[in-house]
Amino acid sequence: MAFSPEGEYVRQTRSPLRRPTAAGWLLIGCGLFFVLMLLVLPLVLIVSAAFASGWRLFTDNLLDADMLAAIRLTIWVALLTVPMNLIFGTAIAWCVTRFSFPGKKLLLAFLDTPYAISPVVAGLCYLLLYGNQGWLGGWLDERGIQVMFAWPGIVLVTMFVTSPYVARELIPLMQAQGSQEEEAGVLLGANAWTLFRRITLPNIQWALLYGTVLTTARAVGEFGSVAVVSGSIRGQTNTLSLQVQLLQQDYNSVGAFTASLLLACIALLTLFLKTLLEYRQAKNSPP
Amino acid sequence: MKRSHRVLPGFRLSLGLSVLYLSLIVLLPATMLVWQAGQVSWPELVFYFTDPRLLASIRVTFFAAACAALCNALLGLLLAWILARYDFPGRKLADTLIDLPFALPTAVAGLTLSTLFAQNGWIGKLLAPLGIEVSFTITGIILAMTFTSLPFVVRSLQPVIEDLSPEYEEAAECLGATRTQIFFRVILPTLIPALSMGTALALVRSLGEFGAVIFIAGNKPFATEVVSLMIYTYIGEYAYEAAAAVAFFLLSVSLLILLIVQLLQWRFRPRANT
Numbered sequence: 142m143a144f145s146p147e148g149e150y151v152r153q154t155r156s157p158l159r160r161p162t163a164a165g166w167l168l169i170g171c172g173l174f175f176v177l178m179l180l181v182l183p184l185v186l187i188v189s190a191a192f193a194s195g196w197r198l199f200t201d202n203l204l205d206a207d208m209l210a211a212i213r214l215t216i217w218v219a220l221l222t223v224p225m226n227l228i229f230g231t232a233i234a235w236c237v238t239r240f241s242f243p244g245k246k247l248l249l250a251f252l253d254t255p256y257a258i259s260p261v262v263a264g265l266c267y268l269l270l271y272g273n274q275g276w277l278g279g280w281l282d283e284r285g286i287q288v289m290f291a292w293p294g295i296v297l298v299t300m301f302v303t304s305p306y307v308a309r310e311l312i313p314l315m316q317a318q319g320s321q322e323e324e325a326g327v328l329l330g331a332n333a334w335t336l337f338r339r340i341t342l343p344n345i346q347w348a349l350l351y352g353t354v355l356t357t358a359r360a361v362g363e364f365g366s367v368a369v370v371s372g373s374i375r376g377q378t379n380t381l382s383l384q385v386q387l388l389q390q391d392y393n394s395v396g397a398f399t400a401s402l403l404l405a406c407i408a409l410l411t412l413f414l415k416t417l418l419e420y421r422q423a424k425n426s427p428p
Numbered sequence: 429m430k431r432s433h434r435v436l437p438g439f440r441l442s443l444g445l446s447v448l449y450l451s452l453i454v455l456l457p458a459t460m461l462v463w464q465a466g467q468v469s470w471p472e473l474v475f476y477f478t479d480p481r482l483l484a485s486i487r488v489t490f491f492a493a494a495c496a497a498l499c500n501a502l503l504g505l506l507l508a509w510i511l512a513r514y515d516f517p518g519r520k521l522a523d524t525l526i527d528l529p530f531a532l533p534t535a536v537a538g539l540t541l542s543t544l545f546a547q548n549g550w551i552g553k554l555l556a557p558l559g560i561e562v563s564f565t566i567t568g569i570i571l572a573m574t575f576t577s578l579p580f581v582v583r584s585l586q587p588v589i590e591d592l593s594p595e596y597e598e599a600a601e602c603l604g605a606t607r608t609q610i611f612f613r614v615i616l617p618t619l620i621p622a623l624s625m626g627t628a629l630a631l632v633r634s635l636g637e638f639g640a641v642i643f644i645a646g647n648k649p650f651a652t653e654v655v656s657l658m659i660y661t662y663i664g665e666y667a668y669e670a671a672a673a674v675a676f677f678l679l680s681v682s683l684l685i686l687l688i689v690q691l692l693q694w695r696f697r698p699r700a701n702t
Contacts, residue, residue, distance in 0.1 A: 158515035164607070165514050172510045173522065175503055179575055180525045182550065183532075183540040190543065225449075233446035240439050251450050254458060256629075257682045259636025261656040262675040265663060266457035269464050269672065276460065300453050324435055333437035362533025364639035365656065369663055382535045382639070389539055389643070401536040408531035415531075416524050 187405050190398035202388075202399040210376040211384040212403070214292065218380065219360040222299045226356045227349065230307025235341075238315040239323070252305050260302060264369025267298050290372030295380065298366040303359045307352030314348045347422040351415060358411040362404055465676035468669050476670050477677075485653040492566055492654070493634035496573035500630040501623060503574070504581025511582070512589035529578045538643025541572055545644070564646030569654065572640040577630035584626035588619055621696045628689035632682045 161169055192199055202208060233252065237245055255263065271278040271288040281288060288294045322344070326336045342349075364382040371378040379387060381400055388396035468476075476482065510516070511523050529537065545552045545562035552562060562568045592615065600610045638656040645652040655678055662671035 159513060161514040161516060165510075166516075168506060169510045169514055169516050172507050173518065175507070176522050176525060178551065179578070180528050183537070183544060184528075186540055186544055186550065187536070229446065229449040229453075232442040233450075235438060236442035236446055239436050240434060240443075242439075242443070248446065248450070251454060254454055257632055257679065257686055258458070259638065259656050259659075259675075259678055259682075261638045261659050261663075262461065262636065262679055263457075265659060265668075265671055265675050266461045268663065269460040269668060270457045272668075274668070297453070301457065304450070304453055320436060327435055327437070336437065358531050362531075362536070364533060364535040365660075368638075369660065382533045385533075385535045385539055386643075394543075397539055401539055404533045404536045408528065408533070408536075411531040412524050412527055415527065 184405060184409075187398055187401050190394060191402040193398075194395050198395050199399055202393070202396040203403075205396070207376045207379065208384060208396070208400065211379045211381045211400070214295070214377075214379065215361055215381040217292065218296050218299050219357050221296045222303060222360045223353055223356050225300055226303050226307050227353060229304065230311055230352055231345075231349070233308045234311035234315050234345075238312060239320050252308055255302055255304055260363065260365025261369055263301050264298055264366035267294060267301070267366070267370050271297070289370055290374070290378060292378065294370040295367050295378065298370050299360045299363050302363055302366055303356045306356045306359065307349070310348045310352040310355070311345055314345060318344055347418050351418045351422075354411050354414045354418070358408060361407050461672055461675060461679070464668065464672035468673045472669065473673060476673050481649050481653070482655075482658055482674065484650040485655050485658045488566060488569065488651070488653060489635060489655040492569040492573055493631055493637075495570045496577065496634045497627050497631040499570065499574045500577055500581045501627045504578070504585060504626060504630075505619075505623065508582045508585035508589055512586050526582050527579050529576050534576055534637070534639030535643065537575055538572055538640035541575060541640065542568065542644035545571065563644055564648075564652065566652055568644040568646070569641050569652060572644045573634035573637050576637055576640045577633040580630040580633065581623065581626035584622045584629070585619060588622045592618065621693055624689055624692060628685055632685055635682055636678060 159165070233248070236242075237249060258266075268289060269275050271281065271294060273279065273282060273289075278289065286293075288297065322340050323336055326340050331339065362382055363380075364386075367380055368383060368386075371380065371383060373379055373383050373387065375387070381404055385397050385400045385404070388394075388400060507522075507526065511519060511526070542563045543549050545555070545568060547553070547556050547561070547563070549563070555562060560567070562571055596614050597610055600614045605613070636656055637654070638660065641654050642657055645654065645657075647653055647657060655674065659671050659675050659678070662668070662674065
C-alpha cells in the first residue's frame, strides 16, 4: 500500500521481492534444479550434439540441399503467415475493443478455438476440406490448384494454429487503454488512416511486435499440423521441424541436431525479444 | 437493440475482415471435422471405439496428461512462487527461460528430451542404475507433456502471487498462524482460480500434444501410443472417418475441460474479489 506525492492512494501492483529465508533458499534450490534439468540442459545438449562430430560435419549438414530447401520453405511460410495474422489480429482487436455489438462473446470464443485443438486435429480439418474428397479440394483440383501436400496447405494450417496470437496480445492492452484518445482524434477531424497511424499504432506498437515475435516462433516451429498436410516430400514440402524428424529417422543425429540448433536459435531470439519488449512496454506505460 | 451512433471509424471493415478470416481459416475447417464425424454411423462408431489399440491409447493419453498436469501444478506453483517472491541470483534468466517450451518447436523438444533421458543420455545414464527408464516409456510421455505445457501454470500464477497484498499474511501472522497454516489457509485459496485455470490449459495442451511425445514415446502399440498419434496413423491409412471420429472425441473432451474450468472460475470469482 502506498501513497503518491499528491496524497492519492495508489495500489501497489507488485509486492517487493524479499531476501530468501532458509526455507526460501531450499525452494529456490529445488526450482533452479528443475530449470537446469528441463530448460538449460536441453539447450546445452542441442549445441553439443550438433557439433559432436566436428565443425565440418555441421556445415556439411547445414549446407545440404534438402536442409537449405527446408530453411527456404520455413522462411516462406513465416513470411506469408505473419502479415496475414497481423492484419487479422489488429482488425479483430479494433472491432472487439472499440465497439459493442451482438455476438462479440461468440467471436472471441471462436478466436480461442485453435488453442483447444490438437495440432494433428487441425491438420485433419484442413485435409478434410482441401483433400481430394474434401468440399473445396475437388473443386480446386479440377482447376489445377493443389493445396494439400504443397506449400499452400502448410501456410493455411500455420495460419490456423497461429490465428489467436496477435489478437490475444492486443485485446487486453487496447481494452486497458480505452478509446478516449481515438475519440479525441475524430473530434479534431482526423480521418481513419491518420487516426490509426498517429494514435492507435504508437500505442500498440510493442504489443504488436510481441505478437509478431510469438507468431513467427510458432509458424517456424509448427510440427503436428504441418506433418499431416505437408506429405513430407524431401526438398519440397519439408519444413525445418519436419526435417528434424526425417533426419532422426535416417539415424543422422548430427543432421537432426543441426536443424534443431537453427530452430533453438530462433527460440532463444524469441525469448530475448520478448524480454526486451516487455521491458519497453513496462517503461512506456507506467502503471 | 437500439443501434447507437458510432464515433470511431472502421467498424464494418474490421468486423468484416475478422469474420471473414475466422470463417475461412478456423470455422470452415473445424466445421468439416464435425460434419465428417457426423457422417459416421453408430455401428462404425462402436467398431472404432471398441478397438483395443485405440482404447489403450486413450488410457495412456489421459493417464499421462493427468500426471503431467499434476506435475505442472506442483512445479508451476514452486516456480511461480520463487520467481514472484524472492530475489536471488539468476532470477531474471530463469524467468525468461520459463517460456522456452512455448518458443522451442515441439519436434526439437521431443528429440532433445529423448536424447537427454535415453539410457546412454546425460540424465538417463544417471537414472538407469536406479532402475528408472524414461525414454520410450510412459514416463517419457509424461515428461514430454510436462515440458511442453510448463509455462501455463507459472504464467497464470505469477501475476496473482505478485499482486497478493502482504496485509493478509501479516494479519495471519499477528493472529499466531504458523507459516504452513498461512500458506494453506491464507495464500493457497486465493491462488486456486489461477492455478486451476493454468492446470486445465496444461491438461488440454497435453491431451493433444503430438510433436514432443512421438519422439520420446517409442510408440509401441498398446503401451506407449497416444491418441493424437492414432489419429495421425488413421490419416496415413486414409481412414478419414475413423480419424474424424476420434478427433471429434478428443476435441469434445478438451472443450469440456475448458468449459468446466470456466464455470468454476465464475463460481470462484465473487469470493476471490471480496
